[in-house]
Amino acid sequence: MLTTLDSVLDKCVSSPPNILATLQAVQAAFGYVALDSVPQIAAALGVTDSDVRGVLSFYHDLRTTKPGKHIIRFCLGDSCRATHCEKSLAALEKKLGCELGETSPNRRFTLEKVYCLGNCALSPNMMIGEEIYSRLMPKSVTAALENHA
Amino acid sequence: MRVYLPDDSAAISAGANRVAAAFAKQPGIEIVRTSSRGAFFLEPLVEVDTPAGRAGYPNVTPASVPGLLKKKPTPISKIPFLAKQTRFTFANAGVTEPLAIPGFAALEKARGMKPQQILDEVKKANLRGRGGAAFPAGIKWQTTADSSGRPKYIVANADEGDAGTYSDRMILEGDPYRLIEGMAIAGLAVGAQKGFVYLRSEYPAALKKLRAAIARATEFGILGRESFEIQIVLGAGAYICGEETALLESIEGKRGMVRYKPPFPAVEGLWQKPTVINNVITFATVPDIITRGADWHLSLGTATSKGTIPLQLAGQVKNAGLVEVPFGVTLEEVIYDFGGGMPAGCKFKAVQVGGPLGSIFPKKLLNTPICFDAFTKVGGILGHGGIVVYDDAMDMVALARHLMEFTAAESCGKCTPCRVGSTRAQEILEAILDGDGTPDDLALLNELGDTMKNGSLCALGGLAPMPVLTAIQYFGTEFRRRK
Numbered sequence: 210m211l212t213t214l215d216s217v218l219d220k221c222v223s224s225p226p227n228i229l230a231t232l233q234a235v236q237a238a239f240g241y242v243a244l245d246s247v248p249q250i251a252a253a254l255g256v257t258d259s260d261v262r263g264v265l266s267f268y269h270d271l272r273t274t275k276p277g278k279h280i281i282r283f284c285l286g287d288s289c290r291a292t293h294c295e296k297s298l299a300a301l302e303k304k305l306g307c308e309l310g311e312t313s314p315n316r317r318f319t320l321e322k323v324y325c326l327g328n329c330a331l332s333p334n335m336m337i338g339e340e341i342y343s344r345l346m347p348k349s350v351t352a353a354l355e356n357h358a
Numbered sequence: 359m360r361v362y363l364p365d366d367s368a369a370i371s372a373g374a375n376r377v378a379a380a381f382a383k384q385p386g387i388e389i390v391r392t393s394s395r396g397a398f399f400l401e402p403l404v405e406v407d408t409p410a411g412r413a414g415y416p417n418v419t420p421a422s423v424p425g426l427l428k429k430k431p432t433p434i435s436k437i438p439f440l441a442k443q444t445r446f447t448f449a450n451a452g453v454t455e456p457l458a459i460p461g462f463a464a465l466e467k468a469r470g471m472k473p474q475q476i477l478d479e480v481k482k483a484n485l486r487g488r489g490g491a492a493f494p495a496g497i498k499w500q501t502t503a504d505s506s507g508r509p510k511y512i513v514a515n516a517d518e519g520d521a522g523t524y525s526d527r528m529i530l531e532g533d534p535y536r537l538i539e540g541m542a543i544a545g546l547a548v549g550a551q552k553g554f555v556y557l558r559s560e561y562p563a564a565l566k567k568l569r570a571a572i573a574r575a576t577e578f579g580i581l582g583r584e585s586f587e588i589q590i591v592l593g594a595g596a597y598i599c600g601e602e603t604a605l606l607e608s609i610e611g612k613r614g615m616v617r618y619k620p621p622f623p624a625v626e627g628l629w630q631k632p633t634v635i636n637n638v639i640t641f642a643t644v645p646d647i648i649t650r651g652a653d654w655h656l657s658l659g660t661a662t663s664k665g666t667i668p669l670q671l672a673g674q675v676k677n678a679g680l681v682e683v684p685f686g687v688t689l690e691e692v693i694y695d696f697g698g699g700m701p702a703g704c705k706f707k708a709v710q711v712g713g714p715l716g717s718i719f720p721k722k723l724l725n726t727p728i729c730f731d732a733f734t735k736v737g738g739i740l741g742h743g744g745i746v747v748y749d750d751a752m753d754m755v756a757l758a759r760h761l762m763e764f765t766a767a768e769s770c771g772k773c774t775p776c777r778v779g780s781t782r783a784q785e786i787l788e789a790i791l792d793g794d795g796t797p798d799d800l801a802l803l804n805e806l807g808d809t810m811k812n813g814s815l816c817a818l819g820g821l822a823p824m825p826v827l828t829a830i831q832y833f834g835t836e837f838r839r840r841k
Contacts (some may be wrong), residue, residue, distance in 0.1 A: 225629075227611030229594060257763050267613040267770075268594035270559055282560070286521030287714055287746045290760055291673030308407070324597060324714070324764060325521040326560055329672035330398035330679045339562040343371035 211239050214246055218253040226254035228264040232271055241272045276319040277312040279357045282336040286325035290352030297345040301335075304351040318354070359387055359427060362405040362412070366394035366531050367563040368524070372401040375421065380420035380421055393451025393532025396680030397439050403452075412453075437838065439677050439696055444666050445660070446646050447639060448525075448682045450533045457570055459578055463557050464645035467557060468543045471648075476547040478501055480644065483652035484664045489515055489600070489637030490712065490741040491817070492663075492730040495644075498634055501548025501624035503548040505632035511637040512544045512553035512586075513609070513628060515570075517593050517600040519558060520713025521764075522744030525680060526638035529565035532555070532570035533642070538581065538588060540641030543648060544634050545586040553588040554628070556605050559595055597768035601816050602635045604770055615770045616816045630835040637742070639668060659685035663729040671697045673746035674704050683728070690724035693747060704749035708833070712741025714764050716820035717828040718748075718757075737828065739821065754833040757828045759787040765822035779810040783826065790840050800830055800837060 221231040231254060235242050242250075242265055250260045251261045265271050283298055298309070305313040306322055312319040318337075329336045331343035336354070342353045363369075363378050381387050381404075397403065400416035403561055406427065413431035434452075435441055445451065454460070468476055481496030503512055514537060529537055541553045557565055572588050575581045581588060591609050593599050599608045603617035604627050627633025643665060647655050654739045663685035670679045671826065676698035683692070693699065700706050708718050717738035719726070726736050733740045748757070749767035766780040783806050786799050807823030814820040830837055 225610070229608060229611040230591075231611070233592065233594060234430070263613050264611070268596050269767075270593075270595035285760070287710060287744075287761075288522045288672035290757065291746050291748045291752060293751065323560060323595070323766070325519060325523075326525040327518060327527040327745070328371055328525055329522045329670065330396075331368055331372055331401075332672060332678075336560075341367055341371040343368070 214239075214249055215253075222253065223311055226256055228254060228256060228261055229268065232261070232268075236271060241275050241298065244273050278314045279318050279337055281318050281320045282323040282326070282334070283309065283320060284324070284326050284328075284334045284336075286324050286329065286332075288325075288329035289333040292332040294345065296347045297333055297350040299349050300347040304354065318357075360390055360407060361387060361427070362390050362392050362452075362453065363402065364394035365391035367561075368398050368527065369394045369401040369403070370563075372398070374402040376420045377404065377423060378417050380423035384423065390455065390711045393456050394528065395434075395440060396448065396528060397437065397452075398679040399439075399677045400437070400679075405434065405452075405770070408433070411435060428510060430734075433515040439679065439681075439698075442696065443682050444684050445682050446666055447536070447642050448528070448533075448668055448680060449631070450536070451528060451680070452532075454533070456532050456534060456567055457574060457581075457809070459574060460579055462535070462539055464648040465539050465542050465580065465649070468546050468648050471546075473503065473547050473549065476543060476648070480547070480647060483647045483655035485640065485643060485647060485655065486663065486730065487637055487694045488639035488643065488667070488742065490520070490739065492740070495636055495640050498624045498636070499544060499547050500620070502550075502632040502634045505625050507626070507630070507632045509552060509631055510548055510550035511628045511631055511633040512541050512548070512557045513623075513633055514541055514553065514555040514641055515600060515602065515604070515635060515637045516557040516561075516564070517605060518561075518742070519597040519600040520636070520715075520742045520744050522710070522713055523670050523742045523745040525670055525743060526753065527561055527564055528668075528680060529642050530561065531567045534568045535575065536645060537568075537638055537640045538571060538575050541588060541645035542581065542586045543644050544636070544641065548632070548634055550634065551586055553586060554591050554609055555588060556591050556593060556599070556609055558593045565590065565592065581674050587636050591772070596770075597764075598770045598816075598818055600779055601818060603701050603816075605635065606633065613770070615715055615772050616818075630684045639742075660727065660729045660732070662731050667728060667740070667743050669728065669743045669745055671747075672746050673709075674701060674749040675699070675747045676701050676819050685729050686727050688724065689719070689726050689728065689745070692728065692745060693724065697747070700747070700749060704751075706747065707750040707752055708754070710746045710748070710825060711744065713744050714761055715739065715817065716741050716744070716755060717824045718831040718832065719752075719828070754829045754836045755787065755791050758829045758837075759784065759791050761825045762787055762822065765818065769818060772818060773815040775810045775813035776815070776822070779806055779814075779819065780822060782806060783810075783823070787826070793840050795837075795840055803827070
């Protein structure tokens, strides 16, 4: 059965309303929060459109465009910088054909930056979906992509 | 034969699941998945029982599994990195199964104490907050206990955003009941029956473990509607939500904007109700204070920083991992005695302690003791205990620019010094990096830093200039020669 925005919002009604939790639920269902769904979300929660857009624009996790099939979170935290992650990032960008913040032309991957995955003893790191890849090297970083068809 | 293998996400990223799969193909092997000891440079670390205790095989690969157990393992007690540590908060790390129900001896003892006795014990122990601010937890707890608002809440700050830190993650994934126990004891002490764990979304493995631990603790009657309930609230990737008041706003579903203080959360916190908010490690330290007593805690550490601190070694260091030691050891001892110094081919250049807002220290400050006040004295912070070592290939101007870009991206925007100051500083550093700096730039950065330090509402804006200004102070030639 196709999930509808209404069915997601039905489960999010609370007093007082929780905008962030609602947007997280919408994103979990659809992969992103479409800007044209903001009025419907606001109406369901009894808040203004700008209340919703304010929260939507604040949190890095929340996206307003459809991402690729898999999300790569490439760590730019201090330990990954210290271990010169930029070389692996460059190799990854070249292979994907897109830069940080973009989706690959085949729409298989969206490449996002993250500040710290908490895996700093094994830097540099990235996460694809929920899987962490550590001790990244420019030569081997792209091999991880094969595990996510 | 039984083998122990960590089920920790860092160990898994090093190949622990692949090694487990290889063992599963061997006949007569029972695999027990434990937490990680935090000696991540040895992961995957496979352990076996011996008459003299656990012994391990470091850096195991699937290919090395057949025949591995015929070789002689190294006793864990003979691994210097682990043997030299003083483990209390991380006593179970690598030893127990994360979701096996423990004895909850501290909670049981606390249930037999009067609330004021618990408060007095935590106050006497001089437990200072481990999130970074080092504020005495007992004073927060007493303030909430004395506040008239109802209901009261307990909030665990598990938004471990400081780059270079992972001790909260290790507790959440490896010993979640220790956090649950600490929170429940806080609930008894202040009269709160509801707790929240604000967990960062970057830790999906921790979410699964904590969720399962809360469910099991409820099933076993440790948590419950009549005693103490815990709810997990998932963050959404905003660093500022590690600041306590922004965190509370975020639990309420709002933008994570920093609140003015006072009123302090202990008096008016979550939904304006009295709220104890502490870091994961702070709560995780409480059970030992209750079972062993405040005097035990006071017997460890320096004059003003009591107990142990889990330091997290990262960056360019040979033996990266978690080092729990009493306060007072020097930075040099941590990096060289525990960390083994620099990896082959790397030369030490600088160290940053306390996350992205921590000062950058040159070699000459390595004799600084790990102690909140000693760090303040030399113009730094201990923060959440993250230690990132940089080698001589690190460009200090690029590092300074990266750190200011971080602040500009993560500022909540409420106060002008932080919102505008971080962006202006980033622009100046970009110009220097591109060779377009002017002779006035460093003076301007100092002035801007001064405004941010003194004019910002919270520690993000107040501390963000520190790594940049200390980088200029100790590595000034790198900034000057770009012009």
